[in-house]
Amino acid sequence: MTVRRLTRLGAGGAQGDFFELALDFPGAEGSAWGKWRPGQFVMVRPEGFGMDPLMGRPFSIARADEEHGVCVLFQVVGRGTAKLAALRPGDRVTMWGPLGNAFAARPGVPTLLLAGGIGIAPFLEYVKRHSASADLRLIFGHRPPLDCYPFAEMAALAACEAHRETCPDDLQAFIALLGEVIPQYCPDGLILACGPLPFLRTVGRVAGEAGGRAQLSLENRMACGVGACLGCVTEHKEHGPLSVCARGPVFWSDEISL
């Protein structure tokens, strides 16, 4: 698999820079790529990793088709993503996927998308595929500048609002907003969330208090990505520890303890 394109989306300052990485499209022959759904992810491991870092890195599939290739949006947070950011077109990477399950899609049901930071990535295609944009709303919390994210592209298709966090007060206001909006989608609407763990915990708690449930996409640290190493488990209330890569990454908020 080779790199088609690496585009810098913006500089996030202390939070790290943002990129879109496009890889060759593996083709629909095995049909898995013809049927991928938002929420699924890929493991990416550039050959330039050598033996250190050793593991591939998981990223949500932002889009994947013949025209664009397999695209992921990523933020530089550490050694692996810094090396990814140095890739050039034609570089070779090992990529495996599509992996994991996907967000539910219920046309006709009022749907609330909640994204925190780079957690917006899986919603790019979700917004595109959602036929009735009238019942779709996306609320996006972020710290780095808005143009680091594909927000404008999504705002052209559905009701999207962004809230930037620059100080603790902003965060409190954002949490208060979640407390107001989430109950409007309980118990019957669909609430989907992706972002940092504290954000997911808040979403799950608020939904629970309002008598509803939300789907949360978890970002546990992974090694194999296929359910073999059991390194990425989360505590499922009924089934005990379940691998996030194979049984998730999307779980109903009332089924897991975060």
Next chain:
Amino acid sequence: MDMTVSFAGLTLDNPIITASGTFGYGVEYMRFGDLGRLGAMVVKGLSLEPRRGNLMPRIAETPAGMLNAIGLQNIGAREFVEKRLPALPWAKTPVIANLYACEAEEFGELAAYLAAQEGIAALEVNISCPNVSEGGILFGQDPRLAARVTEAVKRRAGSKPVIVKLTPNVTDIAAMARAAQDAGADALSLINTLSGMAVDARTRRPRLANVVGGLSGPAIKPVALRCVWQVCQAVKIPVIGIGGIASAEDVLEFILVGATAVQVGTANFIRPDAAFRLVDELPALCATLGVESWDAYRGSLKA
């Protein structure tokens, strides 16, 4: 060249075996290659009852390696036999059950159950469990305890070969190997992970919830080669080499120091088709290096 290897009553199409805990129950890797082409598969360590494993985080990356403290989470022997084994091509590729218990009797019971299953070709005994009844000593660190477990398993395993898997966390691995051999082991596999830890200077926290874990991957290959070489000189039974194997050349290195076959572990995480690729690449490398038969090459290190 004929890639076939035979040991302990098993015949493998090639010497590439997947290592316990790094290949799930096999089914997870079906989409990445034909399981029927592997030499054999060792499945995730099984206990009598399902186990929940340790708290998160359970894995951490280290230079050229990884630390894990999975805590032997598994679905239990019965569930494996009923729900996973039927999906594996066991008639074509031997399936080796890796078993694990905290008491010698429990090992025996587990061995009897697993050995009775048609689809299970051999047993691999993981003796790295802290033995509760003997005051926290590892079975694998005391030759007498290792022998006791080996005997207990061997007694109940019927005609199925028993492979004892050794830990490198001992001062004299050859003594452990001899103890297992004398207690009836049909083969040995080594090494299991090396005890290690990783900490974060910034947060002042250990990187694993369990604080210490097992180191695996290319980082441990020199230790593994040394252990295999020492053990091959100390015992007469076949040895399976494990530890950081990621290329066809790594495979030959282990056979050169005396191993009969190898297991591929952490490399399966580096890329999910790693073991299948080794099966593909080995014949060409043998041709390039002029290796003509395993019997001639095995243990031919010019020391």
